[in-house]
Amino acid sequence: MSGNKAVAYKGPGKVEIIDTAYPTFELQDGPGVNPANVGRKVPHGVILRTVTTNICGSDQHMVRGRTTAPADLVLGHEITGEVVEVGPDVEFIKVGDICSVPFNISCGRCRNCKERKTGICLNVNPDRPGSAYGYVDMGGWVGGQAEYVLVPYADWNLLKFPDRDQALEKIMDLTMLSDILPTGFHGAYTAGVGVGSTVYIAGAGPVGLAAAASAQLLGAAVVIVGDLNDERLAQARSFGCETINVGAGDPGDQIEQLLGVPEVDCGVDAVGFEARGHGHGSDAKEAPATVLNSLMSITAAGGALGIPGLYVTGDPGAVDDAAKHGSLSISLGTGWAKSLSFTTGQCPVMKYNRQLMMAILHDRIQIGKAVNAKAIGLEDAPRGYAEFDAGAATKYVLNPNGYVKN
Incomplete structure (x- = not known):
C-alpha cells in the first residue's frame, strides 16, 4: 500500500487535495511536525481507512491564516475510521473494527491521562501539554482529512462501535463523537x-x-x-x-x-x-x-x-x-x-464520548440533524471550506472512501 490523498492547507484562504504518504508506524518529518517527534516509533498504533472526517471551525481558523500553521499541513482532527492495520503492541483493537477517534491525542500513561485530563496529555507533544491531529503547534501528528491516518496508543484512544451495521447506519451522528458533540x-x-x-x-x-x-x-x-x-x-x-x-x-x-x-x-x-x-x-x-x-x-x-x-x-x-x-x-x-x-481549554473527549455514543445509539440525541450534517467527497473539501467560511449552516462531513451512502 503506498497511496493516500489528503486535504492540505496551502496558505490563507486556500486548501488543496494532495497526494501524500501512506501512514507508517513511525513519525516522519513533514510540515508542522515537531522535530523532537521525528522518528518516533508507534508500535501501539493502528492505521485507519477513514470512514468520515469532518471540517471543523478550528480548522477554519488555520485556513483563514489566523494561526502560525505552515503551508502543506495536512488538516483534520475529527476522524472516524475502520482499522486496516495494527501495530505489534496493539492488544484489543482488531482489523475491521470501526472506531471513533478522539481529537485529543493522549498516551493513557501520564498523570493527566490517568486523571481523565486527556486534552492536556504530557507525553505526545514535546512543546506543551495537549495534542491533536493535523493542528498547528500540536506536535505534528498528521491530520485525518485523508484516505488513511495513523492513530497512536490505539487501545487507549479508540472508541470501538459495538455493531458495524448499526454504526454505518448512524454514521452521520456518530461522526460527531470525535469532537463537536x-x-x-x-x-x-x-x-x-x-x-x-x-x-x-x-x-x-x-x-x-x-x-x-x-x-x-x-x-x-x-x-x-x-x-x-x-x-x-x-x-x-x-x-x-x-x-x-x-x-x-x-x-x-x-x-x-x-x-x-x-x-x-x-x-x-x-x-x-x-x-x-x-x-x-x-x-x-x-x-x-x-x-x-x-x-x-x-x-x-x-x-x-x-x-x-x-x-x-x-x-x-x-x-x-x-x-x-x-x-x-x-x-x-x-x-x-x-x-x-x-x-477553558480542549474538551477531554474521552470523559464523555462513550456515554454520548450510547445516547446516539439509543436515539436520545439526533446530533447530525441538529448541526445539519452533509456528506461530501474528499475532492469537494475546498468547496466545503469556502461555504463554511461564508457562513453556511452546515456541518460538512468528508466521505473519502465511500462508506457514507447518500
Missing part, C-alpha cells in the same frame, strides 16, 4: 447545565448547536442561542432553541424579553477568538473579548461559563498587538464580583 457537551456541562436551567449559548456554528443539543439532553428548561447569522439561528430553532440575533440589540435586553429577567443560569462561549462586536453580519467589527465579557454580564451571580470556543497564543491576523499573543481585554472584575466560574 463532546466539545459542545463539555461546554454545557462545565457551565453547570442541569434540569430546569436557563442557558445562553454564544455562537450557532456546529459546536454551539452541539452545545444547545447537549443542554437539552442535560435537562435545560430554556436554551437560547445567539449569533449574527440568521441561517444558523434558524438551524438552532429547528430543534427547539430560542434565538437572538446579537446584531439587533443588547443580548441582555433580548434575553429579558424571553425570560422576564436579563440573565441566565449558565453561559457557553462557542465562538472563540474571532468574535465580533458591534454591527451586524459582515459589518460587525472583530473584538475578541466581546463574547466573554457579554457572557459575564448576562450570567447570574454564582453561575459558570463553559468556554469551548478556541483561544490561541499566536494570532498573526489579530486586531491589535496584545491579541496577537492571546492577551484580551477581559473584564475579570465582573467575573470576580459575581463569583463566576470559568472552564
Whole structure:
C-alpha cells in the first residue's frame, strides 16, 4: 500500500487535495511536525481507512491564516475510521473494527491521562501539554482529512462501535463523537447545565448547536442561542432553541424579553477568538473579548461559563498587538464580583464520548440533524471550506472512501 490523498492547507484562504504518504508506524518529518517527534516509533498504533472526517471551525481558523500553521499541513482532527492495520503492541483493537477517534491525542500513561485530563496529555507533544491531529503547534501528528491516518496508543484512544451495521447506519451522528458533540457537551456541562436551567449559548456554528443539543439532553428548561447569522439561528430553532440575533440589540435586553429577567443560569462561549462586536453580519467589527465579557454580564451571580470556543497564543491576523499573543481585554472584575466560574481549554473527549455514543445509539440525541450534517467527497473539501467560511449552516462531513451512502 503506498497511496493516500489528503486535504492540505496551502496558505490563507486556500486548501488543496494532495497526494501524500501512506501512514507508517513511525513519525516522519513533514510540515508542522515537531522535530523532537521525528522518528518516533508507534508500535501501539493502528492505521485507519477513514470512514468520515469532518471540517471543523478550528480548522477554519488555520485556513483563514489566523494561526502560525505552515503551508502543506495536512488538516483534520475529527476522524472516524475502520482499522486496516495494527501495530505489534496493539492488544484489543482488531482489523475491521470501526472506531471513533478522539481529537485529543493522549498516551493513557501520564498523570493527566490517568486523571481523565486527556486534552492536556504530557507525553505526545514535546512543546506543551495537549495534542491533536493535523493542528498547528500540536506536535505534528498528521491530520485525518485523508484516505488513511495513523492513530497512536490505539487501545487507549479508540472508541470501538459495538455493531458495524448499526454504526454505518448512524454514521452521520456518530461522526460527531470525535469532537463537536463532546466539545459542545463539555461546554454545557462545565457551565453547570442541569434540569430546569436557563442557558445562553454564544455562537450557532456546529459546536454551539452541539452545545444547545447537549443542554437539552442535560435537562435545560430554556436554551437560547445567539449569533449574527440568521441561517444558523434558524438551524438552532429547528430543534427547539430560542434565538437572538446579537446584531439587533443588547443580548441582555433580548434575553429579558424571553425570560422576564436579563440573565441566565449558565453561559457557553462557542465562538472563540474571532468574535465580533458591534454591527451586524459582515459589518460587525472583530473584538475578541466581546463574547466573554457579554457572557459575564448576562450570567447570574454564582453561575459558570463553559468556554469551548478556541483561544490561541499566536494570532498573526489579530486586531491589535496584545491579541496577537492571546492577551484580551477581559473584564475579570465582573467575573470576580459575581463569583463566576470559568472552564477553558480542549474538551477531554474521552470523559464523555462513550456515554454520548450510547445516547446516539439509543436515539436520545439526533446530533447530525441538529448541526445539519452533509456528506461530501474528499475532492469537494475546498468547496466545503469556502461555504463554511461564508457562513453556511452546515456541518460538512468528508466521505473519502465511500462508506457514507447518500
